[in-house]
Amino acid sequence: MSTPPIRIVSFGYLHDAPPEAELVVDVRQLLRDPARMKGAGLLDQDGRDAAVRQVVLSTPGAATLLDIVSQAVDVARVTRKPMTIAFGCAGGRHRSVALAEVLAGLLDAEGVTVELEHRHVHLPRVVREGDNREGHRR
Template sequence: MARDIRDLDGLNPRVQDVVLNTPGARELLVGLADYSDLPAGPRRIAIGCAGGRHRASGLTELLARELRARGRQVDVEHLHVHLPRVLKAAVTSTGASA
């Protein structure tokens, strides 16, 4: 995760931009959106990651935006975006954050 967005969450456009530019993310979003358009497609889609603050919430927001652009009604529920991030910055032997 880019250091400048560590303390942000996936609701922030900067985090969403990093998530969207992750290799494979665009293809995943299109695939999920196309899948949801199928007649027997899912009524719910759940996305998770280790902490839920960056990738999962960012990808969820991006998918919701895409589905809304396709005319779908979307309700989003974030379960972990409000929690502190899982991994803390490493501390060097001098006590400074790495």
């Protein structure tokens, strides 16, 4: 009997409410936003880019967060129940996408079938009041 696919969704809270999922991880207060790092050149990239993933994964707590989520996946694998995991950040382009990509890669390497969806990665960057044109707070 095989493990049901694990569905992983990334999204942005500034665009939409979280999708229905067994586990929703809100990373807005947990991990620094790569788009807001001056001089990093990551503003127009997204979590599918290696440089963005590197910054996200080097944030204190990111590895522990992935370990915790992986433990939840282990439960789904043992019980053979389908599972959806959703990662949400502000705009759905950097942190949530990077974590979804990394988790999908880890699970795929273990032979788990993964369905990966990035809901908002294609949308323009959200500019908030007080941001300058480069996307950094003044």
